[in-house]
Amino acid sequence: MDITADTTPDELVSTHRALRAAWQARKPDLDSRRADLERLREAFRAQVPAMDAAIRADFGHRSEHENLISEAMVVIAEIDHALAHLRRWARPRRAAVGWRFWPARAQVRPVPVGVVGILSPWNYPVNLALMPLVSAIAAGNHVYLKPSEHTPRTSAWLRQLLADVFPADRVAVALGGPEVGAAFAALPFDHLLFTGSTAVGRKVMAAAAPNLTPVTLELGGKAPAVVCPDFPIEKAAARIATGKWINAGQTCIGVDYVLVDAARRDAFVEAIGAELRARYGDIAASPDYTRIINDAQYARLQGYIDDAHARGLRVLTPLGEAASTGPEQSGRLLPPTLVIEPDAEAEVMRHEIFGPILPILSYRSLDEAIATIQRLPRPLSLYPFSHDDANVNRILDGILPGGVTVNDTLVHFGVHGLPFGGIGPSGIGAIHGRYGFETFSKLLPVFRQARWAGSDLIKPPYKGRIDRMIRWLAK
Known part of the structure; x- marks a missing residue:
């Protein structure tokens, strides 16, 4: 098998049919699911160095330690x-039937749905491909994965890894560009998961609609951090710096902009600059600062910075400018950039940034900060910083995001007991842990009638005792 060859339209259809036929012929039981996951774990652990090399080659440079944390660690966990x-997840659960149906019994049985499609993105190309695959395999499904064309080396590595672990009719990998992705989304899957931008998510949902394929969409949005007056400014700056500049800001739940109380805005700007200098120093020589994935993304981000300059906004680069504004000369090295008090029409406030640019806005009251966030679509993540529960609860009561980390950033993603997913423009549905298992299962309701049943009596003609019984039950 050529692990780099694009998948043809005919191959897409035939592979999907083979996956479905194999699943229908023999649905994976619990023992086979466990064996599959154990083999995947061992193969993945052995291939982490190759994974790291592939990702770094695709990005031009990405921090090895960020690969270990954000890709290897979370997948193994x-x-x-x-x-x-x-x-325990797969065990049927008793359900109450209520006194009206006594002595019947009921249960909810998690059963696999069939063939699950996964469209994964480029920013965390292994984590966001394999974590949903783990859930789909655990639930007893067969899986067809389409990773991003923007990380071709990593996608080829994924194809080889999964071919070594699974039979071709259990897990398959499709490769190719947008045309392959569009055809993939139109296949009659039993469930389809897409991780990526809101704009592409709409197209995926439209492609799945003719088949009435259930979809889970993990999208994005402008995730805000709100620093309340009681929270230490240096600690907030340190934790926000992690949530912003890991992977050079190319993170769907990364901090998109910061709201800080007006009296401490300049102190926050200084603290962020100090934090960046301590972490990266000379970013051109730093092994820990990631490059922008491709020229198109670099140009988009540079356009946001150019727009801020054109508007006369205060634009700061605490670590200095890159060697050149062109991606070819700089190796797509875009330095951390702060934009102070952008207006609502600035490009950095009109779009999800998905890069190392951080808008910093001040507020005079917490209500004003909440109102600023409410004017934008519901975000995928929200980061309130306060040791005062009243402040945190006011923020949580006023904003409905996909997920929240209080007094830190990003961490809720790694907690397997929490659902991960957005709402509205930031997504539909949830994955991770039991929530991912149930997303890729049908929670089948089963009602078991007793030997004697009231329904034997409740039938026409509705007269006399039956009439009185129905009227009494309906009260």
């Missing part, structure tokens, strides 16, 4: 979590 809890 997700597999371990599924292995530890799979039998």
Whole structure:
């Protein structure tokens, strides 16, 4: 098999049919699911160095340690979590029938749905491909994965890894560009998960609609951090710097902009600059600062900076400018950039940034900060910073995001007991842990009638005692 060859339209259809036929012929039981996950874990662990090399080559440069944290660690932890809890998740659960149906019994049985499609993105090309795959395998499905064309080396690595672990009719990988992705989304999957931008998510949902394919969409949005007056400014700057500049800001739940109380805005700007200098120093020589994935993304981000300059906004680069404004000369090295008090029409406030640019806005009251966030679509993540529960609860009561980390950033993504997903423009549905298992399952309701049943009596003609019984039950 050529692990780099694009998938043809005919191959898409035939592979999907083979996956479905194999699933229908023999649905994976719990023992086979556990064995699959254990093999995946061992193969993945052995291939982490090759994974790291592939990702770094695709990005031009990405921090090895960020690859270990954000790709290797979370995937292994997700597999371990599924292995530890799979039998309990798959066990039928009793459901109350209520006194009107006594002595019948009821249960909810998690059953696999069939063939799951996964469209994964480029920014965390292994994590966001394998974590949902783990859930789909744990739930007893077969899987067809289409990773991003923007990380071709990593996508080829994924194809080889999964071919070494699974039979071709259990897990398959399709490769190719937007045309392949569009055809993939139109296949009659039993469930389809897409991770990426809101704009492409709309297209995926439209492609799935003719087949009435259930979809889970993990999208994005402008995730705000709100620093309340009681929270230490240096600690807020340190934790926000992590949430912003990991992967050079190319993170769907990364901090998109910061709201800080007006009296401390300049102190926050200084603290962010100090934090960046301590972390990266000379970014051109730093092994820890990631490059922008491709020229198109670099040009988009540079356009946001140019727009801020054109508007006369205060634009700061605490670590200095890159060697050149062109991606070819700089190696797509875009330095951390701060934009102070952008207006609502600035490009950095009109779009999800998805890069190392951080708008910083001040507010005079917490109500004003909440109103600023409310004017934008519901975000995928929200980061309130306060040791005062009243402040945190006011923010949570006023804003409905996909997920929240209080007094830190990003961490809720790694907690397997929490659902991960957006709402509205930031997504539909949830994955991770049990929530991912149930997303890729049909929670089948089963009602078991007793030997004697009231329904034997409740039938026409509705007269006399039956009439009185129905009227009494309906009260």
